Amino acid sequence: MSRGEVVQALSGLMLGMFVAILASTVVSNALPRIIADLNGTQSVYTWIVTAELLAMTATVPLWGKLADIYNKKLLVQLSLLLFVAGSLIAGFTPNVEVLVVSRVVQGIGAGGMTALATIVLAAIIPPREMGRYAGMFGAVFGVATIAGPLIGGVMVDTSWLGWRWCFFIGVPFSLAAIALLQKTLHLPSVRRSGVKIDWLGAFLITAGVSTLLIWSTLAGQHFDWASWETVAFVAGGVVLLALAVWVESRAAEPIIPLRIFRNRTVTLTIVASVLVGVAMFGGTVFLSQYFQVALGKSPTVAGLMSLPMIFGLLVSSIVAGALITKFGKWKIYLVAGAVIMTAGMLLLSTIDARTSVLVLSVHMAVLGVGVGMLMQNLVLAAQNDVPAAELGAATSTLTFFRSMGGAIGVSALGAVLASRVTSLSAEKFGGAGAATGGTSEVPDLSALPPQVLDVVKDIYGTATAELFLIGAPIAFLAIIAVLFIKEKPLSDLSGEERRAREEAALQAH
Structure with a gap:
């Protein structure tokens, strides 16, 4: 495929990827309002995020396996259709329970999209060229992550729209992506007969x-x-x-071939991906709640406040990708990314309810730069080191463990946050906790008297900082994991070319 055809084919994939990422971030600023409207608790808050992450995580290896057997293009379109179904159910939800179920359906679709986008990318582009295109995907990832909280915040604050539109907005994009993929993505149909899942x-x-x-x-x-x-x-x-x-x-x-764990690069990139997932998702999901509850910002402002981190992620993933394509060296970016990510976590563990927006922005930008250098390039290192026939399984296994790290991070750190908020509330409010907002329900700030409001802000500020303090040693372990990865030269052949060559070599024997 010429570069023009590649970019055309990738446009539909990027649009699909954009929608999948948007789904998980668009609700972050809307959640406090959704929870208040549907009368949910702090546990439900965590579950609305975790349900999607869990479904996404659990189904990624299955999508990866299906990609090694069936038509990848059809699978991408199927995952987008599932995503549309989940979005519509979420938009019309009457209660918290239906919302959690709809997030599971969305998650299954998003799992397919995130696994298959990287697999299709590896099928049509050689690792040596991958840096540039992975950088583009990093940019789409960054823009969707920026746009999500912002769009969510604006919709919640716009009286004639409301939080339900946070779910509806992905539907037209998904349908456009399906149509675009039908027109532009041309892959050889690999239907391996006699293969059972x-x-x-x-x-x-x-x-x-x-x-x-x-x-x-x-x-x-x-x-x-x-x-x-x-x-x-x-x-x-x-x-x-x-x-x-x-x-x-x-x-x-x-589903997950155990033999790929014999490959040292794959095993170490998987370990690092789990740690990145725990640190990144676990810490950042609760920042939006911190902006709104501890700092008292509106949903729209909370969306804008996440810009520095996304900007850091965006710039570092594009620059690192371009440099990898130019010079062919990749390990240095993994090590630097892990070190910078750990520094970002430590800086964010110093925040409280009185931290200035400027200081907060610098801390978040540092974390974003680290994650941007690390996340996409871990996939590149693994893809470069496995046989083409196992590209789908290796890529999806890596994505699976990263998402699993994220889901564990969100649920475990969410549980820590909820229990810290409850215990700090009991300390500060004593027996009057229930009357003053010191319960497991996420407080409605507008309903609290001023003296109680200040205490609640302090509680959420302290509890959020503690999450990053827990995340920092986890991020440090990622440094150790990437130090042991051995740098290998990047291949000049695309996944489909490598597969053809490997099959020819097998037949020759």
């Missing part, structure tokens, strides 16, 4: 991960961390995952 493995992986995530969301809120419920959840999750490993090791076509 390991549904039992897929079920066990999903069930095991879901059990652990549900535990980390409920612990500290509905039962103690050290309790029989914790033992039951953790033991159940571990047993299910152990069974999944056993089933996968015997399956002819496993």
Whole structure:
């Protein structure tokens, strides 16, 4: 494909990717209002984010496996249709329960989109050229992440629109992406006959991960961390995952081929991706709540306040991508990114309800630069080091673990935040907690008297800073993981060319 054809084909993918990212960020500034309107608690707040992340995470390996067997273009379009269905259900939701279910449907669609976009990219572009295009995807990722909270904030603040439009807005974009992909994306149809999907493995992986995530969301809120419920959840999750490993090791076509873990680069990039997911999603999801509750900003202003972090991510991912394509060296950007990300987490652990917007912006920009250098290039390092026939499985496994890190980060840190807010409220308000906003429900600031309002702001400021203090050592572990990755020269062949060459070599033998 010529560069013009590649850019054309990527336009539909980028639009789809834009919508998938938008879905997870557009609700962030609308959540306090949605929760207030539908009478939800802090646990529900976490669940609306976690449900989408969980569904996205659990289905990514399955989408990756399907991509190695069926028509990738059809799968991308199918994932976008699922996404449209989820968005419509969410927009018309009558209560919190239906909203959580709709987020699961959205998550399954978004899981397909995030896994397949990278797989299609690897199929048509050689790793040596990938930096430039990965930079473009990084830019789309950044713009969608900026636009999401902003669009969400504006819609919540616009009386004739309201928060339901946060869900409806993705529908026309998704339909446009489906039409654009139909016209521009041309891939050889790989229909491998006689290949079976390991549904039992897929079920066990999903069930095991879901059990652990549900535990980390409920612990500290509905039962103690050290309790029989914790033992039951953790033991159940571990047993299910152990069974999944056993089933996968015997399956002819496993969902996650265990042999890819023998590849040192893949294993280390997976470890680093989990840590990036925990640090990035875990910390940043709650920043929006911090802007609105601790700093008392409106949803629109809260959206604007996330700009420095996204700008840092945008610039660093495009610049690092262009430099990798030019010089062919990539490890330095992984190490630098991990160090800068850790520094950003440490800086953000110093915030409180009186931190100035300028100081906050600098801290967030530092975190954004680190994540931008690290996230996309971990995928590039892994894709460069696996056989073309396993590109789908390797890419989706990496995305799966990053999303899983994110889901664990959001649910575990959400549980920590909820329990800290409850315990700090009990300390400050004593027995009057329920009457003054010191409950597990997210407070409606406009209804609080001034002296109570100041205390609530302080509570949320302190609790949010503690999340970043927990995230910093996790980010530090990512530095250790990337230091051990061995730099290998980037291939000049696209995934489809590599696959053809590998198949020819097999037939020759």
